[in-house]
Amino acid sequence: MSSGSTLQLVLELSGTFVFGLDGALTAMEAEDLDIVGVVVLGVITALGGGIIRDVLIGSLPPAAFRDWRYLAVGGGAGIAAFYARRLWLRLGRSINVLDAAGLSLFCVAGTNTAFSAHLGPFQAAVLGTITAVGGGTVRDVVIRRVPVVLSSGLYAVPAACGAALTAVALELHFYKSTIAVVAALLCFVIRMLGLHFNLNAPRSHPRYPDSRPSPDS
Numbered sequence: 001m002s003s004g005s006t007l008q009l010v011l012e013l014s015g016t017f018v019f020g021l022d023g024a025l026t027a028m029e030a031e032d033l034d035i036v037g038v039v040v041l042g043v044i045t046a047l048g049g050g051i052i053r054d055v056l057i058g059s060l061p062p063a064a065f066r067d068w069r070y071l072a073v074g075g076g077a078g079i080a081a082f083y084a085r086r087l088w089l090r091l092g093r094s095i096n097v098l099d100a101a102g103l104s105l106f107c108v109a110g111t112n113t114a115f116s117a118h119l120g121p122f123q124a125a126v127l128g129t130i131t132a133v134g135g136g137t138v139r140d141v142v143i144r145r146v147p148v149v150l151s152s153g154l155y156a157v158p159a160a161c162g163a164a165l166t167a168v169a170l171e172l173h174f175y176k177s178t179i180a181v182v183a184a185l186l187c188f189v190i191r192m193l194g195l196h197f198n199l200n201a202p203r204s205h206p207r208y209p210d211s212r213p214s215p216d217s
Helices: 003-030 035-057 068-083 085-090 094-116 121-142 153-171 177-196
Strands: none
Touching: 003 035, 003 068, 003 085, 003 094, 003 121, 003 177, 035 068, 035 094, 035 121, 068 085, 094 121, 094 153, 094 177, 121 153, 153 177
């Protein structure tokens, strides 16, 4: 296995584990689930974005079903989250940190995979962003809440920044492990700054706020 392939596998499996933990913990916070529900939602979060990406680029069956390690790592993360929930929650903002870490790893890995499918840098960056936000979006729909990507302005934006840097490096032929780390850190730092300072893109408002019926009517 080449060093590039090894780096890609490490990024994807690391992202799978981190997002699996994040998805399972988020699901337990939102719903009262048994271990099966927790593991399923952990796997959905961990693998959903990659599956969407692979379907869009025509890589069938998706890598998640061609390599047993993806399902094993995602499911293992869900089990770890279920049995060590109190430990993770004691870490305070652990869910946000895990989410930012998964976002960072997947935006780089997803862009690399898309670029390897002979797509242009712009298309690769878009699919890298989808890889990063897709699993969390599917998870949020399943647990019946507005997806974070639609309500948090600095969620897709950090992923797009990391994916864009990765795509440029790939297009100009200077992508290597150092660039992958820098791109992931860029995404992570932007996401964490957005959380710390409560930064968001401009939000929508009701078109006719005064026309709504009052609670007493």
